[in-house]
Amino acid sequence: MQRRFIxxxxxxxxxxxxxxxRPELKEVxxxxxxxxxxxxxxTAVSQLAAEHEVTSGMSAADAKAICxxxxxxxxxxxxxxxxxxxxxxxxIRYAPIVAIDEFSMDGLMLEVxxxxxxxxxxxEYLKEIISRLKSKGYTxxxxxxxxxxxxxxxxxxxxxxxxxxxxxxVEALQLLPPEALRLExxxxxxxxxxxxxxxxSFIGMPRSVLRRRFGEAFLLRLAQALGxxxxxxxxLRQPVPFRERLASLEPIKTKxxxxxxxxxxxxxxxxxxxxxxxxxxxxLLTAYRIxxxxxxxxxxxxxxxxxVAHLFKLFQLKIDQIKPALGIELFELEAVKVDALEVxxxxxxxxxxxLNNKSILQLIDRVSGKLGAAAVHRYIPEAHxxxxxxxxxxxxxxxxxxxxxxxxxPRPTELLPRPEVIQVMALIPxxxxxxxxxxxxxxxxxxxxxxxxxxxEWWLDAGEHRDYYRVEDASGRRYWLYRSGHYGANQSFQWxxxxxxx
Amino acid sequence: MEAKxxxxxxxxxxxxxxxxFKPAEGEAAQCVGLGEIExxxxxxxxxxxxxxxxxxxxxxxxxxTDGFIAGLLSVLMADGTGCVWISTARRLFPPSxxxxxxxxDRIIFVDVRNDREVLWVMEEALRCEGLAAVVAEVDSLxxxxxxxxxxxxxxxxxxxxxIRKDPKRLVAGVSTARWQISPLPSSAEQGMPGVGFPRWRxxxxxxxxxxxxxxxxxxxxxxxxxxxxxxxxxxxxQEKVG
Numbered sequence: 001m002q003r004r005f006i007x008x009x010x011x012x013x014x015x016x017x018x019x020x021x022r023p024e025l026k027e028v029x030x031x032x033x034x035x036x037x038x039x040x041x042x043t044a045v046s047q048l049a050a051e052h053e054v055t056s057g058m059s060a061a062d063a064k065a066i067c068x069x070x071x072x073x074x075x076x077x078x079x080x081x082x083x084x085x086x087x088x089x090x091x092i093r094y095a096p097i098v099a100i101d102e103f104s105m106d107g108l109m110l111e112v113x114x115x116x117x118x119x120x121x122x123x124e125y126l127k128e129i130i131s132r133l134k135s136k137g138y139t140x141x142x143x144x145x146x147x148x149x150x151x152x153x154x155x156x157x158x159x160x161x162x163x164x165x166x167x168x169x170v171e172a173l174q175l176l177p178p179e180a181l182r183l184e185x186x187x188x189x190x191x192x193x194x195x196x197x198x199x200x201s202f203i204g205m206p207r208s209v210l211r212r213r214f215g216e217a218f219l220l221r222l223a224q225a226l227g228x229x230x231x232x233x234x235x236l237r238q239p240v241p242f243r244e245r246l247a248s249l250e251p252i253k254t255k256x257x258x259x260x261x262x263x264x265x266x267x268x269x270x271x272x273x274x275x276x277x278x279x280x281x282x283x284l285l286t287a288y289r290i291x292x293x294x295x296x297x298x299x300x301x302x303x304x305x306x307x308v309a310h311l312f313k314l315f316q317l318k319i320d321q322i323k324p325a326l327g328i329e330l331f332e333l334e335a336v337k338v339d340a341l342e343v344x345x346x347x348x349x350x351x352x353x354x355l356n357n358k359s360i361l362q363l364i365d366r367v368s369g370k371l372g373a374a375a376v377h378r379y380i381p382e383a384h385x386x387x388x389x390x391x392x393x394x395x396x397x398x399x400x401x402x403x404x405x406x407x408x409x410p411r412p413t414e415l416l417p418r419p420e421v422i423q424v425m426a427l428i429p430x431x432x433x434x435x436x437x438x439x440x441x442x443x444x445x446x447x448x449x450x451x452x453x454x455x456x457e458w459w460l461d462a463g464e465h466r467d468y469y470r471v472e473d474a475s476g477r478r479y480w481l482y483r484s485g486h487y488g489a490n491q492s493f494q495w496x497x498x499x500x501x502x
Numbered sequence: 503m504e505a506k507x508x509x510x511x512x513x514x515x516x517x518x519x520x521x522x523f524k525p526a527e528g529e530a531a532q533c534v535g536l537g538e539i540e541x542x543x544x545x546x547x548x549x550x551x552x553x554x555x556x557x558x559x560x561x562x563x564x565x566x567t568d569g570f571i572a573g574l575l576s577v578l579m580a581d582g583t584g585c586v587w588i589s590t591a592r593r594l595f596p597p598s599x600x601x602x603x604x605x606x607d608r609i610i611f612v613d614v615r616n617d618r619e620v621l622w623v624m625e626e627a628l629r630c631e632g633l634a635a636v637v638a639e640v641d642s643l644x645x646x647x648x649x650x651x652x653x654x655x656x657x658x659x660x661x662x663x664x665i666r667k668d669p670k671r672l673v674a675g676v677s678t679a680r681w682q683i684s685p686l687p688s689s690a691e692q693g694m695p696g697v698g699f700p701r702w703r704x705x706x707x708x709x710x711x712x713x714x715x716x717x718x719x720x721x722x723x724x725x726x727x728x729x730x731x732x733x734x735x736x737x738x739x740q741e742k743v744g
Contacts, residue, residue, distance in 0.1 A: 355584040355608060355610065357584075357631070357632040359630050359631040359632050360584060360610075360630060360632055360633065362630075363586075363626055363627060363630040364610065366626055367612055367623055367626065370622070371612075371614055371615075371619060371623070375612055375613055375614055376610060376611070376612055377610070377611040377612075377613060378607060378609070378610055378611065379596040379597075379606055379607060379609075379611070380607045381597065381606075381607070387595075387597075390597045391595075391596045391597050391606070394607065397610070401607045404600075405597055405599075405600035405605065405606060405607075406597065406600065407600045407601060410601070410697075411595060411597050411598040411600075411601065412565070412595055412598055413565045413568045413569050413572070413594065413595060413598045414564065414565045414568060414593040414594060414595060415593060415594075415595035415598075416593065417593070446687065447687075447688065447690065447695075447696060447697045447698075448696065448697065449696040449697050470696075470697050471697070472687060472688060472697045474687070475685075475687070476684075476685040476686040476687035476688070476701070477562045477685050478565075478685065478688075478697060478700070499595060500562070500564075500565035500593075501565060501569075501697075501700065502565050502566050502568060502569020502570070502572070502598075502602075502685075502700045502702075502721070
């Protein structure tokens with residue numbers, strides 16, 4: 001596909017911006033100046049000042065001498081970048097990939113491959129952008145060409161036409177001065193000294209000669225303009241393949257309105273996802289309020305889904321988090337993460353047992369959407385004898401257990417998260433206790449099983465082993481007790497209750 | 503006269519059917535392995551589209567209640583379906599469920615912060631297809647909330663089991679059955695040492711249009727077994743004197 005680029009040059013970016021905010025400066029020539037080595041240096045010029053031959057780079061005092069009545073305004077570092085970012089975000093409406101012109105910081109670069117026909121051809125496309133930016137108060141020069149370098153050159157220095165037809169950019173570059181190649185000042189002065197006033201005078205020279213004289217950077221710029229070297233644009237916003245926008249005629253303030261907007265967006269998005277066999281895993285709804293603020297809510301699903309009803313329910317749980325304030329003028333729904341969707345075979349009854357069931361997945365999505373994903377647990381057996389580690393968290397609903405649940409040793413129905421200390425009396429060492437006091441109540445042990453020794457997993461943590469006993473007291477309550485460590489006078493050992501049997 | 507009686511009987515049957523006590527025509531009457539206890543329910547069938555409340559009067563009854571519910575789940579989940587277990591402070595130990603024939607990896611545990619969230623999750627789960635049962639540990643449940651749960655349970659026919667750990671906050675609800683499970687001393691086979699099968703006193707305190715009663719049950723490896731009353735004896739501790 002033929003790649004096409006538009007370069008937008010804001011001739012007086014800062015001055016235009018200032019005029020928008022302070023129209024009273026329209027009749028006055030003014031410049032922006034910033035301190036540099038103790039002097040005020042002009043950084044940006046208004047159109048009126050430019051007519052008086054004031055250029056950026058001269059000192060403010062000189063400029064005032066040339067042009068009496070010149071107004072000098074303070075410049076702030078990074079203001080141009082901020083402005084360009086805002087303008088670039090505005091220009092995303094024209095092309096998905098918009099980049100700031102990093103070389104001169106006074107323009108934008110748009111990759112418009114395959115966009116022009118949507119606006120009725122390249123000429124109309126350019127006209128539309130110019131008039132739209134002009135109506136906002138910016139004077140711009142545009143050029144469209146096959147390479148970013150050529151577009152940049154023609155937008156700044158072209159005199160014939162801004163519309164460089166496909167494959168004609170080399171011709172268009174011939175008559176332009178070497179400044180059009182985005183070169184360093186030192187290289188430019190060298191070129192001027194050698195009498196190269198037009199690109200055509202050195203374009204045909206052997207590369208080795210040019211490299212020796214002007215260095216690698218010069219060749220790179222030349223190649224980028226000619227298109228033999230790829231130039232990568234740093235997009236302001238990486239285009240997301242699945243994004244839908246819905247602008248509202250009137251600002252929306254009510255919950256019903258937001259719900260309708262979400263449904264409409266989901267309908268379009270889900271249809272697109274469905275045709276591509278994809279499902280949404282995480283989505284982001286951005287609401288642009290008329291006061292310039294942005295509100296976002298995000299949802300996630302445990303399995304890819306393109307069901308409007310289900311996704312809507314997930315968003316519905318979070319609508320309360322959207323504060324519409326004065327109203328929302330634009331909704332944007334983005335599928336941040338999509339996954340291939342396995343299309344289940346149509347069945348007559350939803351009789352598929354197990355957890356990998358559509359309705360259960362949707363239930364889990366709703367629960368984790370409202371209460372957080374940490375609320376939902378599922379356990380699978382793990383190869384540990386240590387009771388606290390014998391059940392591990394499953395990562396997903398569909399993760400299968402790799403081993404069976406261990407059944408050969410008794411395990412309590414309820415396990416205390418932290419074993420509690422008890423007082424115990426045992427008749428003989430290593431015999432089950434005869435009597436114990438738990439929470440102030442005395443329990444006479446009638447029946448007992450054990451001991452079951454569980455060694456501590458020394459590669460995971462240090463400590464004593466445990467000897468577990470299952471005991472039943474006189475009233476039929478069954479406990480899981482253990483003694484930590486060996487029985488003996490010279491060793492520290494302690495008794496704990498760790499669980500309750502049914 | 504006879505015709506009238508027939509119509510009345512038919513109506514009674516229909517009423518039971520509508521209330522969810524009887525399986526609809528074509529569905530096999532499924533028992534849950536409770537044996538004689540099931541006869542206490544109207545129509546002799548364990549009601550599935552219903553709320554079952556389990557009262558834990560004392561803290562030691564919770565383990566027995568969990569065990570009894572696990573026994574019920576083993577039948578309800580036998581066809582491979584899953585279950586949701588909702589709680590605020592869970593002590594249930596998943597690996598122990600294997601002893602009750604329940605595969606703990608088919609249970610989804612939802613741990614939430616308060617009763618409000620428990621009830622919300624429970625209602626959502628009850629309206630979800632393809633679950634065998636929903637178990638929730640709730641402390642306070644009002645009449646309106648229980649009514650909502652009942653309607654949700656009727657919709658999909660999923661039994662809702664509610665464990666009430668705070669008996670002080672009991673109010674009249676619309677639950678179909680109210681149980682109390684308390685542990686009893688186990689009896690090992692004659693002359694054998696050690697702890698025997700878990701044994702409980704199962705009190706059916708309240709059944710809607712049924713007969714409450716009290717039974718002694720034992721979980722024997724893979725099923726409930728009723729223990730005849732004469733076999734139950736209360737262990738006496740012989741205290742040594744002197």
